[in-house]
Amino acid sequence: MRAVAIAGxxxxxxxxxxxxxxxxxxxxxxxxxxxQVAPMANAVGGAPPDVLGALGEPYEGNAxxxxxxxxxxxxxxxxxxxxxxxxxxxxxxxxxxxxxxxDPVSLFVTLRDGxxxxxxxxxxxxxxxxxxxxxxxxxxxxxxxxxxxxxSRNDEMQSRPAENRAPASAELGTPPSR
Amino acid sequence: MRPHPRLAAAAxxxxxxxxxxxxxxxxxxxxxxxxxxxxxxxxxxxxxxxxLLVLLTVGIALWRRRASSGxxxxxxxxxxxxxxxKQGVVIGAVVATVLIIATLTLMSxxxxxxxxxxxxxxxxxxxxxxxxxxxxxxxxxxxxxFVTAANEIRVPVGRPVRLELSSGDVIHSFWVPSLAGKQDxxxxxxxxxxFTAERPGSYRAQCAEFCGMQHAxxxxxxxxxxxxxxxxxxxxxxxxxxxxxxxxxxAGRQVATxxxxxxxxxxxxxxxxxxxxxxxxxVGSRQTIxxxxxxxxxxxxxAWIADPQTxxxxxxxxxxxxxxxxxxxxxxxxxGLK
Ligand SMILES: [Cu+2]
Numbered sequence: 001m002r003a004v005a006i007a008g009x010x011x012x013x014x015x016x017x018x019x020x021x022x023x024x025x026x027x028x029x030x031x032x033x034x035x036q037v038a039p040m041a042n043a044v045g046g047a048p049p050d051v052l053g054a055l056g057e058p059y060e061g062n063a064x065x066x067x068x069x070x071x072x073x074x075x076x077x078x079x080x081x082x083x084x085x086x087x088x089x090x091x092x093x094x095x096x097x098x099x100x101x102x103d104p105v106s107l108f109v110t111l112r113d114g115x116x117x118x119x120x121x122x123x124x125x126x127x128x129x130x131x132x133x134x135x136x137x138x139x140x141x142x143x144x145x146x147x148x149x150x151x152s153r154n155d156e157m158q159s160r161p162a163e164n165r166a167p168a169s170a171e172l173g174t175p176p177s178r
Numbered sequence: 179m180r181p182h183p184r185l186a187a188a189a190x191x192x193x194x195x196x197x198x199x200x201x202x203x204x205x206x207x208x209x210x211x212x213x214x215x216x217x218x219x220x221x222x223x224x225x226x227x228x229x230l231l232v233l234l235t236v237g238i239a240l241w242r243r244r245a246s247s248g249x250x251x252x253x254x255x256x257x258x259x260x261x262x263x264k265q266g267v268v269i270g271a272v273v274a275t276v277l278i279i280a281t282l283t284l285m286s287x288x289x290x291x292x293x294x295x296x297x298x299x300x301x302x303x304x305x306x307x308x309x310x311x312x313x314x315x316x317x318x319x320x321x322x323x324f325v326t327a328a329n330e331i332r333v334p335v336g337r338p339v340r341l342e343l344s345s346g347d348v349i350h351s352f353w354v355p356s357l358a359g360k361q362d363x364x365x366x367x368x369x370x371x372x373f374t375a376e377r378p379g380s381y382r383a384q385c386a387e388f389c390g391m392q393h394a395x396x397x398x399x400x401x402x403x404x405x406x407x408x409x410x411x412x413x414x415x416x417x418x419x420x421x422x423x424x425x426x427x428x429a430g431r432q433v434a435t436x437x438x439x440x441x442x443x444x445x446x447x448x449x450x451x452x453x454x455x456x457x458x459x460x461v462g463s464r465q466t467i468x469x470x471x472x473x474x475x476x477x478x479x480x481a482w483i484a485d486p487q488t489x490x491x492x493x494x495x496x497x498x499x500x501x502x503x504x505x506x507x508x509x510x511x512x513x514g515l516k
Contacts, residue, residue: 025487028499071494075454076441125441127496155365 022064023055026129030055035128037105043113046105052132059104059136066151066163069137072130076122084159085141090119094142094160107135137163201382203355207402210358210373213289221282228278293359294372300340303331307343307350307363307385310392310493311456311469316412325415326444328456330464332401334408335378343369351387354400360386375402382470391492397470418447419459419515430511433504434458442495445515455495462515468493480509 026034030051039046052059059065073079081090091099100106100115111131114121122131140147140163150164198205206212304315316325333339343352345363353360358373375381385396403411422428431448434440440450446459461467464474471490472478484505486495500508 022492024491025485025497028497031497031499124436125438127438127498130496 020063022062023058031128034132037108039105039109043109044101044106045103046109048105048108052104059132060139060147061149062136063149063151065133066137066140066149068130069133069135070151070163072126072134073137076125078134081118086160093138096142102139104132104135104139107138108132111135200380201355201384205356207356207379207381208358208374208376210293211356213292214359217286217289220285224278224282290359294370298338300338300372301333302340302342303333304342304344305331305352305363307345307347307352307389307396308494309347309390310385310396310490312396312398313346313456316415323416325412326457327415327460327464329466329469330399330401331383332403332408332411333375334405335375335402337405338372338374341371341373343371348389349387350385350389350396352383352398353386354381354383354398356381357400362387375400378402378404380465392490395469395471395490395493397466399465399470401465415460415463419445422511423514426507427511427514429503430507430509430514433500433508434511437500437504438496438498439508458512458515460515462513474513476509476513479512480505483509483512 033051034049036049036051037046059069078090081088082093085094086092087095091097098106100110108131110119111126111134112121112123126134137151140150141160150162153162153164203211203218204215206215302317304313304317306313306315312329314327314329314331316327318324331339331341341352341361343361343363344367345365347365349365350363351360352363352371354373357375358371361369361371363369379402381400381402383398383400385393387393389396422431434443434445435448435450440448440452442452442455443458444451444453446457450458461479462474466472467474467478467482468486468490472482482489483498483500485497486493487497
């Protein structure tokens with residue numbers, strides 16, 4: 001009886017060994033498939049690539065990918081136009097209001113192909129995987145619902161709610177004037 | 179099993195090879211490293227001696243205790259003569275301890291202070307650590323004559339080098355054991371390390387503060403060369419990137435400046451002006467790529483560019499999809515960037 005109890009407790013401990021998987025290297029065919037989004041005619045919304053589901057939606061629920069997205073956000077100077085998400089010459093990214101949609105496909109197309117009023121296209125600067133990492137990150141910065149994964153913390157002073165605070169805001173503010 | 183003392187001694191011998199070579203604090207190649215090596219040996223000798231003495235005393239005490247065990251020792255009624263002798267021993271030991279520790283502390287203080295002193299006009303080099311590579315900037319009288327390179331520091335023999343250490347992300351530490359002690363690289367703070375190389379040669383340095391997945395593959399070579407040679411090398415580094423020598427290299431330049439590479443890497447003289455990866459203007463002239471991971475050959479460059487995440491898993495350069503021809507061309511171009 002005691003032996004069984006000890007074995008059971010030991011098995012419970014083993015659950016602590018489970019770690020998040022970091023997928024550091026995608027096979028080239030997977031990368032190619034990740035580029036196959038099917039946006040609607042107006043380039044807003046649409047069908048995500050099938051492979052995203054097959055991979056288990058790794059860009060929103062995986063802390064490593066979120067951290068990479070956060071790093072790319074400052075590496076590729078999104079800050080220059082969107083500040084820390086609060087918006088500057090580019091629109092705010094965490095107020096819950098979107099000009100082109102906040103679903104993964106709209107964001108992917110926004111980043112890859114750019115948008116007409118001043119959002120540059122990053123298709124030739126970022127790899128497909130990096131664009132998805134950024135999409136995952138953007139979808140967690142201004143969320144109004146809780147998430148289990150968060151990127152690494154800021155080294156600088158916080159100028160907005162931390163990504164791991166959930167929800168970041170309880171309700172939508174007033175819509176931004178264009 | 180019978181003990182084999184000779185075999186055991188022979189098995190320990192190879193350990194001694196760790197005492198020399200391009201990365202050893204026990205094989206100093208400059209005054210700073212020499213004063214540290216002297217400190218290491220003195221501390222080892224003094225502490226070793228103290229250790230022996232203590233063990234010897236313990237041994238004698240145990241032996242004498244056993245020899246004299248009997249009813250004569252009455253702990254509650256000590257003899258005043260032996261008691262006084264014991265007191266003398268304890269006081270003597272305390273005084274010796276204080277003296278030894280004070281002397282060692284003073285020696286260590288003097289030696290570490292001498293590390294920052296330098297004689298003569300130093301060469302100032304800025305070293306910035308990133309996960310997991312080093313950016314090296316040779317300063318000059320005016321900023322437009324600064325030269326930026328990566329993963330390799332060249333210094334003139336005999337001239338003091340003032341390294342200004344900083345970090346672009348997390349804490350790293352610069353350690354070139356043959357030339358100087360460790361110095362941390364802390365985000366938001368500039369640390370300074372001065373050293374002089376006395377003999378020409380290549381000395382290996384290594385990041386000495388755990389900084390993430392590829393900390394182990396964050397190495398650097400310090401190459402000491404004669405002063406005139408160094409000056410001409412620096413002049414060559416100041417030049418923009420070499421023009422492609424043939425059609426293949428020309429095609430390679432198209433790849434390097436047209437694809438994602440240009441968003442991360444600078445190749446001076448082309449439109450590639452990214453700043454988040456190492457400067458590639460003269461990448462072909464460096465001994466290694468990816469912070470000491472591979473030698474700089476055309477083949478290794480090809481392997482790296484084709485699949486950086488297999489060569490150095492987790493590093494911050496992504497796999498950029500290239501066709502076989504593009505890959506061949508871009509690695510030829512990189513190898514030609516002397
Ligand atoms: Cu490190």
